[in-house]
Amino acid sequence: MGMDQAAFNIFARKYGISLVMVFMVVLLSVVSPTFRTSGNVLSVLLQVSINGILALGMVFVITAGGIDLSIGSMLALTSVIIGVTLNATGNILVACVLSIVATTIFGMLNGILVAKFKMIPFVVTLATQLVIRGVAYIISGGYSQSLANEDFKLIGGGKLFGVIPFPIIILFTVIVISFIILHNTKLGRYVYAVGGNVNAATASGVNVFRTLIATYVISGICCGVAGIIMTSRISAAQPNIGVGYETDAIAACVIGGTSFAGGVATIPGTVVGIVIIGLIYNGMNLVGINSYWQTITKGLLIIGAVMLDMFMNKKR
Amino acid sequence: MTGEDCVFRCEGIYKSFGGTHALTDVRLEVKRGEVHALLGENGAGKSTLMKIIIGLYRADQGSMFFEGKPYVCKGPAEALRSGISMIHQELNPEPHLTIAESIFLNREDTYGRSPFLKKAATNKRAAEVLEKFQFPVSPKTLMEELTLAQVQMIEIIKAVSCNSRLIIMDEPTSSLDSEETQRLFKTIRELKAKGVSIIYISHRMEEIFDICDRVSLFRDGQYIDTRVVSDVTKDELIAKMVGREVKNVFPKVECEKGEVVFKVEGLTGKGFDNIGFEVRAGEILGISGLVGSGRSETMRAIFGMDPLQAGKIYLDGAEIHIRRPQDAISKGICMVNEDRKGFGLCLNRSLRENISLPNLPRRQGGLIINSGRERDEVQDVAKTLTIKAASIESEAYSLSGGNQQKVVLAKWLMAVPKVLILDEPTRGVDVGAKSEIHTQMCKFAAAGMAIVMISSELPEIMGMSDRIVIFHEGKINGEVSRGQILSGEATQETILAKEFGE
Numbered sequence: 001m002g003m004d005q006a007a008f009n010i011f012a013r014k015y016g017i018s019l020v021m022v023f024m025v026v027l028l029s030v031v032s033p034t035f036r037t038s039g040n041v042l043s044v045l046l047q048v049s050i051n052g053i054l055a056l057g058m059v060f061v062i063t064a065g066g067i068d069l070s071i072g073s074m075l076a077l078t079s080v081i082i083g084v085t086l087n088a089t090g091n092i093l094v095a096c097v098l099s100i101v102a103t104t105i106f107g108m109l110n111g112i113l114v115a116k117f118k119m120i121p122f123v124v125t126l127a128t129q130l131v132i133r134g135v136a137y138i139i140s141g142g143y144s145q146s147l148a149n150e151d152f153k154l155i156g157g158g159k160l161f162g163v164i165p166f167p168i169i170i171l172f173t174v175i176v177i178s179f180i181i182l183h184n185t186k187l188g189r190y191v192y193a194v195g196g197n198v199n200a201a202t203a204s205g206v207n208v209f210r211t212l213i214a215t216y217v218i219s220g221i222c223c224g225v226a227g228i229i230m231t232s233r234i235s236a237a238q239p240n241i242g243v244g245y246e247t248d249a250i251a252a253c254v255i256g257g258t259s260f261a262g263g264v265a266t267i268p269g270t271v272v273g274i275v276i277i278g279l280i281y282n283g284m285n286l287v288g289i290n291s292y293w294q295t296i297t298k299g300l301l302i303i304g305a306v307m308l309d310m311f312m313n314k315k316r
Numbered sequence: 317m318t319g320e321d322c323v324f325r326c327e328g329i330y331k332s333f334g335g336t337h338a339l340t341d342v343r344l345e346v347k348r349g350e351v352h353a354l355l356g357e358n359g360a361g362k363s364t365l366m367k368i369i370i371g372l373y374r375a376d377q378g379s380m381f382f383e384g385k386p387y388v389c390k391g392p393a394e395a396l397r398s399g400i401s402m403i404h405q406e407l408n409p410e411p412h413l414t415i416a417e418s419i420f421l422n423r424e425d426t427y428g429r430s431p432f433l434k435k436a437a438t439n440k441r442a443a444e445v446l447e448k449f450q451f452p453v454s455p456k457t458l459m460e461e462l463t464l465a466q467v468q469m470i471e472i473i474k475a476v477s478c479n480s481r482l483i484i485m486d487e488p489t490s491s492l493d494s495e496e497t498q499r500l501f502k503t504i505r506e507l508k509a510k511g512v513s514i515i516y517i518s519h520r521m522e523e524i525f526d527i528c529d530r531v532s533l534f535r536d537g538q539y540i541d542t543r544v545v546s547d548v549t550k551d552e553l554i555a556k557m558v559g560r561e562v563k564n565v566f567p568k569v570e571c572e573k574g575e576v577v578f579k580v581e582g583l584t585g586k587g588f589d590n591i592g593f594e595v596r597a598g599e600i601l602g603i604s605g606l607v608g609s610g611r612s613e614t615m616r617a618i619f620g621m622d623p624l625q626a627g628k629i630y631l632d633g634a635e636i637h638i639r640r641p642q643d644a645i646s647k648g649i650c651m652v653n654e655d656r657k658g659f660g661l662c663l664n665r666s667l668r669e670n671i672s673l674p675n676l677p678r679r680q681g682g683l684i685i686n687s688g689r690e691r692d693e694v695q696d697v698a699k700t701l702t703i704k705a706a707s708i709e710s711e712a713y714s715l716s717g718g719n720q721q722k723v724v725l726a727k728w729l730m731a732v733p734k735v736l737i738l739d740e741p742t743r744g745v746d747v748g749a750k751s752e753i754h755t756q757m758c759k760f761a762a763a764g765m766a767i768v769m770i771s772s773e774l775p776e777i778m779g780m781s782d783r784i785v786i787f788h789e790g791k792i793n794g795e796v797s798r799g800q801i802l803s804g805e806a807t808q809e810t811i812l813a814k815e816f817g818e
Binding site: 180184185186187189190192193196197199200201202203204205206207259263264 | 619621640641642644645646651653658659660661662663664665669672673674676677680683684685687727
């Protein structure tokens, strides 16, 4: 016991999950020669880009003590808004801006319902998820629309210098921005405080209302960005996409050490969580394990991560 | 006293939390069919002892006997089975259960051993016990439709229907009006006649003389004495409750008092009524009163944590309006809450983040935090307050109570307030840290801060304050100056008497 135990706990908490990631990488490198290729590294990153961006938005919401189940529907909303706008105007910028504005507004709606009316985040976003999905169906008339715009396809399919896919660049940009917001701004500090102890935050003069809304808005913006990439990659506007995407985003946060009790999370941790989810898909595919087992593995990892979190929380 | 006469007995009970001794060698004897009062200041150990009796806490040492047999208890459910129940001060009814369901919770009538309920039978049984207590409400009524007094009566009925021979009542009259109180007393007398014993905790002296047979006194976690109520006077009881030697261990520094910085008038809200006082620069104003006397409630409302129904607040002579803690902080009024873990700290965040949290708007201009400057400022204030931690990056939960309290102080010291409200600044803090906090308070005052300090500890409040305002049941019931204390004109006895409403 004593200092060594405490030091070990801090070490385990900080780096435990990174060790899991390293272990997975080493194991896969040994087992599968294909895994080691640079092409595969890029393909893992490309695969995780959409879920990654969603998780980076989600981490703010969970850290402030909430949850956002509406992100799957937000993807669909983005998709159909782009479809309608692009086919009507042909202007990519207008289409992207409009869709992000829409997801921002719905994010704000989530935030207001949670912060102003003190409704439970789970219930709020479970409900708005239905509303947003419905709006997406109404805008699209229920039909999938193929996108003819070749330039728009570049967002998801193009590569910088012909090597690095744009979604990876966008993912890294979002990582950097969210890192700065969570770790280096007053807003980030308030997010931690509200999630850590909302009473103490209030008593310290933190504007809890604005902070909560900000977290849902950030999640909404991330949904817009992820939705644009997704729409571009499937080059079609569909109102039925994104179902179940909240599971992977939440899983990435939790595996990355984000506490559902609120107040504990890091962006590097979340990134590790995102990569681990990517490795599960990629690695198991390479090794030839079918996708049913991937789902089970993901579920078990979440349970493991939450148990670790509870175990750590008991110490305090 | 042994044998038939004694229903409950405990002796040599010790209990400590961390380093603080909550109970030291405590004993208590309750006779069959008596109402036994427990009397003592806040923190004297009454509640801790009761929690040990009903099994919420485990005693570190000591033995208990109930009806002549050794009594060990692992929890309230077991206490209930043994025949001991407690009516808590804060009642927590299940609002959506009916009276019958509530009384027979966990003892429902079922069809044989099946899980299916015989509702009619339960209602009938409930109607019978309600009848016995002449409680004029249908057993099918929902708990949420009852008044507080009725909920309390249901709790008592439940206790009796569980065949409890010892009922603990913790401040049962605190939310009752006088008529309801009289009805409660009538019930208590009936229970007594049936041979049920009652441990009665109250801060209302009159009630003790009204309803109790004997009284046991506690002070600072120790058992002092048990007396027959008809043989003692109020003054004797108060003297015994205080009874400690007053040692001047407080590092009080007299300093020049300036202008009136802070003044409130006619403050009214939930739990306090028409409160007015003023504080000068460099002055430490002590607020004394029992828990529930409205002292903390008043301060919370001043700080914007709870709404004010009426009243005016003046800072530097100008009226100010505070709706939220942000308003108070931005005007230079800061408050250290009595509940350190609940309202003071984000336990899983670092010292640095906790200390700078309320200071970010003023100290960090831009969007992005200048972490170098933040670290320096936090280091400085942590050093001033001699916070002992591995580093300022240590999480708050890893610190001792005393250091946690210093972190809360550091938050507000960094804000350089004009008015600092301290609610129980040294509760649960070890002796060394306590003295350091007192020294710092004197330094703040010397620097011209106006300080308002709430404390339940009479020696602390008498040792540190320039003036003491005494609260009783939501109103101010007297004021004492430092001069009166130093001259011996005001003593612990006179202050405590005022706290008890004399």
